[in-house]
Amino acid sequence: MAARKKLTKTQIKQFRESLLEEREQLVGQVEGLDAEADVKRWRDGGFDDDPADSGSASFERETAQSLSRHARNLLVEIDDAVRRMDAGTFGACERCGEQIDRERLDALPYARLCMDCKRRDETGR
Ligand SMILES: [Zn+2]
CATH class of the missing domain: 1.20.120 (Four Helix Bundle (Hemerythrin (Met), subunit A))
Structure with a gap:
C-alpha cells in the first residue's frame, strides 16, 4: 500500500x-x-x-x-x-503514527486513532 x-x-x-x-x-x-x-x-x-x-x-x-x-x-x-x-x-494516529485516512478525518476530525488501531482497540487488542 x-x-x-x-x-x-x-x-x-x-x-x-x-x-x-x-x-x-x-x-x-x-x-x-x-x-x-x-x-x-x-x-x-x-x-x-x-x-x-x-x-x-x-x-x-x-x-x-x-x-x-x-x-x-x-x-x-x-x-x-x-x-x-x-x-x-x-491527522497522525496516536498509537502507530500512521496518517489517518482522509475519509475517516472527514467523518470524525477529532479521531485519535487510525482505522486499524481503532479496530484493534475495539476487539481488545
Ligand atoms: Zn494507528
Missing part, C-alpha cells in the same frame, strides 16, 4: 474551521441542555405531585444530562484536536 499523503496546511485549516464551528454549536447545546436539566430538577423536586408527570420530568432531565455529558466529551476531543493542530501532529 502506498504511503498516505500528509495533510496540507490548507486542509488542516479547513479542519480547524469546521472543528471550531462544531465547538461553538456544542457550547450552545451544553448551555441549553444544562438549563433544561435545571428546570426539570426543579419541577422534579415535588412541585408537581402527579407521579407520572414527575417520572417523565426526571427521565427528561436524565436525557438532557446525558446529552450534555456527551457534548462536553466532544468538546474535550475537539479542544485536543485543535491542540494537535498547533503541535503539528493532527
Whole structure:
C-alpha cells in the first residue's frame, strides 16, 4: 500500500474551521441542555405531585444530562484536536503514527486513532 499523503496546511485549516464551528454549536447545546436539566430538577423536586408527570420530568432531565455529558466529551476531543493542530501532529494516529485516512478525518476530525488501531482497540487488542 502506498504511503498516505500528509495533510496540507490548507486542509488542516479547513479542519480547524469546521472543528471550531462544531465547538461553538456544542457550547450552545451544553448551555441549553444544562438549563433544561435545571428546570426539570426543579419541577422534579415535588412541585408537581402527579407521579407520572414527575417520572417523565426526571427521565427528561436524565436525557438532557446525558446529552450534555456527551457534548462536553466532544468538546474535550475537539479542544485536543485543535491542540494537535498547533503541535503539528493532527491527522497522525496516536498509537502507530500512521496518517489517518482522509475519509475517516472527514467523518470524525477529532479521531485519535487510525482505522486499524481503532479496530484493534475495539476487539481488545
Ligand atoms: Zn494507528
